[in-house]
Amino acid sequence: MSKTFYIETFGCQMNAHDSEKVVGTLEQQGYAQVQDEAEAGLILYNTCSIRDKAEQKVFHRLNEYKKMQGEGKRFAVIGCVAQQEGEKIFDRAPYVSIVAGSASYRNLPGMLERLERGDQRITGLDDKKTTETFETPFVARTNQHRGYITIIEGCDKFCAYCVVPYTRGNERSRSAASVMEEARRMADSGYTEIQLLGQNVNSYRDPSGAKSFAELLHAVGTIPGIRRVRFTTSHPRDFTRDIVEVIDATPTLCDHVHLPVQSGSTRILAAMAREYTREWYLERIAWMKAAKRDISMTSDIIVGFPGETDEDLEDTATLLDAVGYDAIFAFKYSPRPNTPSVSMADSLSDEVKAARLQILLDRQREIQRINYQRHIGQVVEVMVEGHNRQRNQVVGRTSQNKTLNFTTAQPIMPALGSYQMVRITQAFPNSLLGEAQAAL
Structure with a gap:
């Protein structure tokens, strides 16, 4: 196997940053990245399991390239689908040599040594409680001006539809001191924008107790050389008023908050185990609308959750009007492995879900058309x-x-x-x- 690699990344910004860690580690081990899988000795797929049929897409992609096995190429499936499917991947795709979840990337050098010795089944799984995943000595950042820092991994919320707690593990926060150290290194290297990442970034709890999430935002925003600080993704249950206050008080904090609501119906929110109501969510929106700065708001929405009625859909549509989002990311519900909603009766057809999704997208497009007009002349x-x-x-x-x-x-x-x-x-x-x- 030649020491060249090709990596393909699916999913969120955290996966994109994970790939930067993987690339940095591979390069440190003497591997050279190529842009064409045909030129690679090792092909890696960094996978996401959030959306429908994610694992099927991975196996389909692997099947497309299994003919390359005869050319001496090796394959690795890493990320959330790897953690979700585990060693079953070897059974379905025996030409795969490495299956590793996101918490085990620090062990990649040892896995690569085994690969080079000719080992066939190498795993890095079931290590979802470690905080060592935050240690990133080798990061090949793809953007030389904007960089990511993961400050919290995993999720404790266990929403009925979400696979993240089962693939990323429980919430583990990184110390504020180590976040600040990495942010300063980035500023010294010429980065001017930093984005703090987490499945629920505002659920951050400094293990040393030194800083709250809002205090950490302010601290990063005052590092010399940093001109912009972003954070994603927030969870409404941990969205506190001091986050809005620190955005108002710190010019380097970007005036944008992504706050996923998932549904505008209190009844559906309860079924989703989101543990807040429509009114509770709108109170957080009111904090942002009352801010001194013009804070842009965006959100995630799931359409067609089990039991959703036309009235529930209308609640979501009217929420769009009430908030006036600048953008939404809306998706049709799909059951994910191991989640509570798998056992719920999903009585809506894909056609009905698609029609409901289009209703919301049409409504949102008109809201955005009006919203964006207000910027003319600024x-x-x-x-x-x-x-x-x-x-x-x-x-x-x-x-x-x-x-x-x-x-x-x-x-x-x-x-x-x-x-x-x-x-x-x-x-x-x-x-x-x-x-x-x-x-x-």
Whole structure:
């Protein structure tokens, strides 16, 4: 097996950051990353099990490439599907050599040594309680200006539909001191934006008791060189008023909060075991609407949960109106292995779920069309993320996490990672258009 590797990542930002850890470790062990699986000696799939048929998609992808086994290639399935399916992966895909969950990536060097010796079935599983997963000595960050820091792993909420507690384990928080140390290293290396990550990032509990989540946000935001701090994903049950207060008080904290509601129906929220009501959620929204800063709000929604009626759907639709989200990520319900909802009667057809999903998406698109119009005429700061040379535009992102494409009168496009002041001239449901004012 040649010491080259190809990695494909599915799922959330935490998976993306996990892949950065895996890539860094592989490179430290002398492996070289390639961009084509045909050139790789080791092919890794970093998997996600949140959505419907995730494991089938993984096996389908593996089946596509099993012919490469004869070329001396080796395969690894890592991440949430690996933790969920375990050694059954070896039975269904005997050409796979490594099955490893996210908490075992620190053991990758030993797994790679075994792989190079010719071992066929190498596992890294059932290690979901360790806090050593936070130690990331080798991280190959893919973006040189924005970087991720995982501050909490796992979940204790056990929502009826969610597989995360079974694949990522219970909540384990990293010490505030180690978070600050990594954030300072990143700032010293030229990073200007940091995103704090966790399945429930605001459920963070400093093991030393030194800092609350809000205090940690403020501390990271005051590190010299850091211009933006984001955090995702928050859980409503642990969303406290001091989070809003610290956003108001700390200019470097981005004015955007992603607060998944999942349903606007109190009855369905109870069935989901979310342990809050519609009114309780809307109280948190009211805190943000009363803030001094204009805080952009986004959310996740599940459509077609077992027992959902037309009235429950309407409750969700009216919640969209009441909140006025700037974006939602909405999905059809699908049963996941080991979760309580697996035993619930799922009486809605896929066609009904799809129709209900479209109702919400149409409603939300109109809300976004109106929301984005309010930005016309504003001058905002954007971080440059790319260049669209065909349109002669610069691609940027605002503090509110909105895409803002803009033109510039300068002969040279602004550098990636730089910051520009842009006047917004047009608005669309999912993006903004503007003209550069002056470089910062």
